[in-house]
Amino acid sequence: MNEYNAQRLLVAWFDTTYPYLKSLFFAIPNGGKRDKVTAKRLKDEGVRPGIPDLMLARPCGGKNGLFLEMKTVSGRPSEAQEAAHLALRTNGYAVAMPRGYEAAREAIRGYLENGAAC
Template structure:
């Protein structure tokens, strides 16, 4: 299902969860929110756009969000957003998350905006 389509199972789409997360972070941490940004690797694209982005360096498995602030010995926080129910973590995502953690970044999978906000809150402590 495309990211911008409404869900049919009663749970928000990954897109809507991510939009809500950004709003929550902007409200709670206005200074830090400027350092939170999306990495638009996923989504539905036509073939020509996908080829162009791959040439520009888009990589399979890279998490959806990055908080570019060092904290607690980590260089920054990567978040792979998933729906509250039904989102699957791909092999490439698991491998990238493990590699990022090994390289000194905090990287995690969060199911829904509440879980992601909690990860950010804990990271910023």
């Protein structure tokens, strides 16, 4: 399954499973191919390389929120992604890089259901 379909399924599952948190779970559309004009506009607006695909903006278990970088089973992070993940972790965020829909679902469950004081 490609990243798009895994992410689409994950968002649908999340919205059904945690409807009260729906407004706190959102995509960060940094990736994808764009023409040069659109890429320049987005960069000027603050798009940053390496920022994960999704964020759950809910503090839990001593973390400020959860970022998810969706990957396929064989997908690998870029250097920009590794640097962004380190910066986010250093600043109190949980970061997961699940490989597929099921792994992403488990990362969210683990964050919400195993963390203290969510």
